[in-house]
Amino acid sequence: MNAGKLISGEEVAKHNRRESCWIIIHGKVYDVTEFLDGGCRGSKIILKYAGKDATEEYEPIHPPDAITTNLPPEKHLGLVEPSTVEKVQVKITDEEKARQERVSNRPPLDEILNLHDFEAIARQTMPEKAWAYYSSAADDEITTRENHAAYHRIWFRPRILVDVTKVDSSTKILGYKSSMPVYITATALGKLGHPDGELNLTRAAAKHGVIQMIPTLASCSFDELVDAARPGQVQFLQLYVNKDRSITKRLVQHAEKRGIRGLFITVDAPQLGRREKDMRMKFEAEDPSEVSKAGSRGVDRSQGAARAISACRSFIDPGLNWKDLEWFKSITKMPLILKGVQRWEDALKAYDLGLAGVVLSNHGGRQLDFARSGVEVLVEVTEYLKRQRGLTFPNENFQLFVDGGVRRATDVIKAIALGATAVGIGRPFLYAFSSYGSEGVERALQILHDEFEMNMRLLGARSVADLAPDMVDASNIHSHLVAVPSDKLYESNYESMRHARLRDVKSKL
Amino acid sequence: MNAGKLISGEEVAKHNRRESCWIIIHGKVYDVTEFLDGGCRGSKIILKYAGKDATEEYEPIHPPDAITTNLPPEKHLGLVEPSTVEKVQVKITDEEKARQERVSNRPPLDEILNLHDFEAIARQTMPEKAWAYYSSAADDEITTRENHAAYHRIWFRPRILVDVTKVDSSTKILGYKSSMPVYITATALGKLGHPDGELNLTRAAAKHGVIQMIPTLASCSFDELVDAARPGQVQFLQLYVNKDRSITKRLVQHAEKRGIRGLFITVDAPQLGRREKDMRMKFEAEDPSEVSKAGSRGVDRSQGAARAISACRSFIDPGLNWKDLEWFKSITKMPLILKGVQRWEDALKAYDLGLAGVVLSNHGGRQLDFARSGVEVLVEVTEYLKRQRGLTFPNENFQLFVDGGVRRATDVIKAIALGATAVGIGRPFLYAFSSYGSEGVERALQILHDEFEMNMRLLGARSVADLAPDMVDASNIHSHLVAVPSDKLYESNYESMRHARLRDVKSKL
Amino acid sequence: MNAGKLISGEEVAKHNRRESCWIIIHGKVYDVTEFLDGGCRGSKIILKYAGKDATEEYEPIHPPDAITTNLPPEKHLGLVEPSTVEKVQVKITDEEKARQERVSNRPPLDEILNLHDFEAIARQTMPEKAWAYYSSAADDEITTRENHAAYHRIWFRPRILVDVTKVDSSTKILGYKSSMPVYITATALGKLGHPDGELNLTRAAAKHGVIQMIPTLASCSFDELVDAARPGQVQFLQLYVNKDRSITKRLVQHAEKRGIRGLFITVDAPQLGRREKDMRMKFEAEDPSEVSKAGSRGVDRSQGAARAISACRSFIDPGLNWKDLEWFKSITKMPLILKGVQRWEDALKAYDLGLAGVVLSNHGGRQLDFARSGVEVLVEVTEYLKRQRGLTFPNENFQLFVDGGVRRATDVIKAIALGATAVGIGRPFLYAFSSYGSEGVERALQILHDEFEMNMRLLGARSVADLAPDMVDASNIHSHLVAVPSDKLYESNYESMRHARLRDVKSKL
């Protein structure tokens, strides 16, 4: 460790090639040559910054402690002499100027009426790279849209003439109070959207009494996010299991020590999904002069932010399997929940193993395309677990969670009525803070809360416990329909009907 | 009470702030300061007129007697000296000029061929605020559109070779004759669309022999509407139950005394729904210079006409419940009907309590989004009430009504064939009088009547009683389908077929 | 009768008002004053030509003998002196010039590949009035489109490895040979589209060995069409039953004498349907200066060609009923077929009465909207008539026909496989002759024939009798689906995926 040593920018600049590659991050110099050799897919990006200051590229993608944790001490070469570093000229493109203009034109927060609105504004005001990473999903993005559409196949059967002067939207999740049956689920790379990253979520969660699930892949470090919590604020941890179980063990036990109340083990990502919108973004962003000619297959550039960032770390172990769960029980007392269960058979196994619950999730449609939506799987799970183990839901001893596609409190209510304990929401909060920081997340939570209470009243429910299966009609939930390919010739001939028109616009039929 | 006192406009103008707020309505001066303190959401709008003449804003939203009824006599300060009131300069915007141009270009009434046409013309010629209030619905407006779409899942099974030289479309509703099984249902704020407000409906209903349901929230006063009725003209009353039951009792007993023949108690609105189109309109209409900056959360402006007008009055009691019905029976002999029943269980309860009927309605899709359509609930209700109480429909002793989404006489016929006694129609009549006054409503009723008789003939029905369940195929009524998210890549590649083309337009494939 | 008398144009011109109205048709002068008083809806149009030569307006709508048949002899005033008639200046509008330009640009016939193509060309080259009359249908035109769409819910189950070197598409209809199981069904007002009117159909039918059904409302006279038939050419007659049964009796017995082989009695039109596209056309066509002001209700102009032409004749008796059928049996030996049956109960009645068959039809969607398609009713009818009378189909003694929506030979094959004896096709032939005269109809029949034989081969059918129910999958025929109202906010936010693009079109995501 040479933490204190001063190195000149000129010296760093010499190590700008594959054989010897130094970079500067937050004023410190690191020798990352070995990263390039480890079959790392991010190599190309690293090389781009060889001999230069990579802070700006590094920051939104890695927590501050990522490089120190992953690089052996001897590769920490020392401090750079600030005055000697050549400034990388960041040219502000016309597109970027236009974007900043749009940012300054975003509407005041109280004109945001629903969660869709955050997305509409974020889409126009976020950096394209961030939008591509957040919004993209697997393959043809069928599942990510089905996640939302599935809720539209569930309808309400409201009760009337219930005294709803007072309604109580609060509930308990794994025994911890939440102001409504909603939690902020784990999503990666918060700093792509806002410099404070996931801290925006921590702060807003505290104000609104909801629980945040900290992601393994946060842009902020785990400890930053725990430190930012208010006294008594409950946090969960989402876990990607590392091939090196000792790393995982350290992480889990550290989390437990820091007061994390539930461990959500991701089981739907033995390999990261292809997210082509994100991958395509990559090409657009690159300098065209570097682009190889048609047919060349030199460098594999076919990866978006998702893969670029994750590739070098073996943080996702494809070997993870049912037998590992005993080991987890042996290293922690935290309740264990599987995140990414997608069929009743696996929910049953989790129950039989004595886990605390499962999240019925397809990773926001970012992994396996044509995976069914969580809320559809929920219907299957409650049916079979009742049939095979006599369980009814919601169930304190084995809690079901659902995430993906939620945009309205009515979506949440549908899942709760069908037996879920709580519903995870992710992207909408990312869009909220990307445009408006933590105030955006607060507003989003407030909107959800207002919608939730209003809809409880309209349904005739005084408490979350009142949200029973008879309040919804989910009989069409399993109908995955594709219309017959449209009838092009017939339709091109059909002269559409039209209504009465003002006299001056009258012309041809 | 200082009814006769003369106050100068200058004096009024001094009371232009929260601490002391006077306004002028119809030449009378009122001290409305206390309205501002009562947590009223409309405060901001009131303040805008503090010290000024608010008649124009007030009129379309409140019946003439609203302020006298709600404000204690001592706040009625007297008359303003007309010459001393500063004229509020109403600047006619370019948009308004364009609108008035469109109004003068509206087609003659006989070019209006169906109810859709009224809506098409109204949309272009109404003030935007009125259009936003009338047309908006809850959340994503799924239910309001489903209300119409549901009728498109019902098909006909016509009988042939029935002598239909004479057909009779008349029927009885709660024992009172109607020229067809249609009534004008209650809708609020008629003056937003036309200066005569709901009087347009009263007059047209008289001419066509149909029944009008007077709304609690009419722009005209209740007595105006009753006074305008012809001798023998039947009227019903729609009731929002006030937290202060004495107000409700007074209203109900007054209605009974004035000859109202049926009391329709609204049960689907313990809280007013969010109608975002209406809310969004509000922002657009405001002076941009007043708009707070992003993030500011000072004043809650997120409300449309609906909430603005209703908030200060506790006219909707969320505590209303089944037990209140005994009380209603004790204060009136009018037949009691619940308006807004949405599942068979509640229809059964209403029957068991001895009520006269229920309206299967979701409030035009303006309350709970994803509530099912009335005509779908009708199928469920007739099935279960037959199964559990042996009832058949239509049934004189327990009448079923349906409203929402009706645009064609075929829609009405479908509901009648499935067991409804009559169908309520609301918005189409609003659009009709907004563009053409009471003549528009007459034309709308005439169109409905013509369509109704023609379709009876085509179905082989000589009377309303002939409209039996075997005449419709409603087997798809419960199919709420959402197509699988569309296949964007595949579709963008598919080269559409095209038909033969004229020779001169021939170019590329 | 003053057939020979010569009258000057000036004299005629004096009778140009309601009180005395003369018109000239084909050089003859008629006093039509009494037509104006008989409550006739066409009055307004007649008055337009009062005192003038009305031939051009009259011709496409009425057969030559219509006026002589309907007007008493004393109203036939004589011949006009040709030189004295003021020429009505027909100004050729720019629209008309553009249309004639399009006519001259229509593609050669061999570029017409399918029946859709005729419609595409006709739409651009026909007079608008004719297009509006032919293409329009009832109300929202749901049924007319469903007629076609229903075929798209039926799929094939082809047999392989059948020797199809020779295939035979011929069949028998009511015992008469047809080159394929298709007939030309009755449609009105052929001269709107082409000066030779229905003669185009007679000629082409002869060449291709198919049967023409002559319509009651042909533009050509019945005898013209029979005279034009080749020796041995089979023709049927479609019948609207007149209130005055003596007129009907005369017509039927005349038809039988002239060799008509089957009488198709229309039973789905006790009243003509509203066809709003046609009605709307009417307004557009009128001189705007004549158009009354908004609100005026003087003249009822709300009718298209359909109603205008039919109103004065009581040719459709709404009193027609089952009992009349015995009378029909007593006046003719022709086989009787009901045209317009729409449910199995009525097909069963027709069978029990000993009729020769029924046409499952909804009048091309021009009468009752939301009537089901003929091919759907076919499935129901064969099922119930088997269940209740043990019948199998096709059945020589009780033949089922279907019409409406057919555009492809595959449509025909589907109906035949499901039990129909033959399928009627109407509009496509109208479009064919409107653009290309009788050669167009021949080409249309040739295309159908080629498609028919090819598809028989591909299905593994050597003869029409081989087209059996196991060759189709009609399990979805009863699914009338309406997608849940689309999810506007979600969709407006969804960023569509896109495929790879050429390098120069690359820009923003």
Place this chain on the structure above:
Amino acid sequence: MNAGKLISGEEVAKHNRRESCWIIIHGKVYDVTEFLDGGCRGSKIILKYAGKDATEEYEPIHPPDAITTNLPPEKHLGLVEPSTVEKVQVKITDEEKARQERVSNRPPLDEILNLHDFEAIARQTMPEKAWAYYSSAADDEITTRENHAAYHRIWFRPRILVDVTKVDSSTKILGYKSSMPVYITATALGKLGHPDGELNLTRAAAKHGVIQMIPTLASCSFDELVDAARPGQVQFLQLYVNKDRSITKRLVQHAEKRGIRGLFITVDAPQLGRREKDMRMKFEAEDPSEVSKAGSRGVDRSQGAARAISACRSFIDPGLNWKDLEWFKSITKMPLILKGVQRWEDALKAYDLGLAGVVLSNHGGRQLDFARSGVEVLVEVTEYLKRQRGLTFPNENFQLFVDGGVRRATDVIKAIALGATAVGIGRPFLYAFSSYGSEGVERALQILHDEFEMNMRLLGARSVADLAPDMVDASNIHSHLVAVPSDKLYESNYESMRHARLRDVKSKL
């Protein structure tokens, strides 16, 4: 045979008419007069080149040996004197220049992310004629699109917590190893898209260890394609059975001798389907000055590439039937597979006859429109063959294949999980080599392979054998739905919701 004789171009040029028609191909002179008389539909095209060098037109459509095989030796007139042939001036049109510009702008191969991308690029860069031939399908192209859409009605039920560190995508097809359960199915006229034609497929198949099925109608000769195979590379043959069985016998026995491992007999094409997009292309391509006038019916030009090339050869025998299969068994020991089975009854027959398997296929939607997709028929076949013969699938002794509509590895996986042994892919590889030659095909195979392995991991499958029926939900596979015709008037009135907007774009509602 006058192979060596030298003929001058001038001499050839004299034989430029129907009575005597010589053409030059690859420097050789042929007398093709008799081709013109044989009722050949391609006559017109041949005549265009009478007396000229036809090589360029001939090449992409016929294998080099086609003319020598089909023309008797005495018609091989000799060699042309090269210097004496008049060069046919090929004028490069502006469209062609634009196309070549697009070709040079195609993106580098590594920007191609999925199989859709090849199609997108090919559509823009291929000659229109080739695109029309490859992309077109039968009638309304309903089936070709359904082929793809059907996969979208099948969803996944992934297993979690399976150790997928290693996954193996390889399998066996008819006993031969394949790197994944995918083969390159037979498609015709490869040289239309690329000068190397099907050789591109042979080469890429070798590199990726997959099997190519050689088409009867390849642009390259059979022997060329076999010669190009690497040692041990497995190839199958697709067979159109000739009317002249001796030709077929020769072809089959030659194939067996050359080492072909499986014979796929096409049974879904007793007649070539109508492919109207291809036919329409033909008209566009022709010299407008030659186009006959409307109504003329001289030459039958209504045929695309498909029919033009095939018509003169009786290569498809419509008389082929079940009895022929015994004959096939007698002439070859190769495994026999029927290609184009479309219902369970026929699959059962094939099994009972002892064949090696069937391909459930509708010829890429190019034959019978409204034939069901292969993957739908697969569900039916496995169900009935289990029920009637106790078979389970995949089954070594009777293998099921599926082709049509595949674009993603997930499509392949769905078919495999439902019981298929392998899936054939055709068009995507054509598009791949049309734009990028054999490197394109390699990239396509690589993408499929990557997708395949990734999705195995995400599904929890370690080997192809793990892909079991419980991993998919195909309960909607038989739902062929057509939405009710859209509600034009209602929709044109509906004011769409909209989300929050930036402040500067704010205008009217």
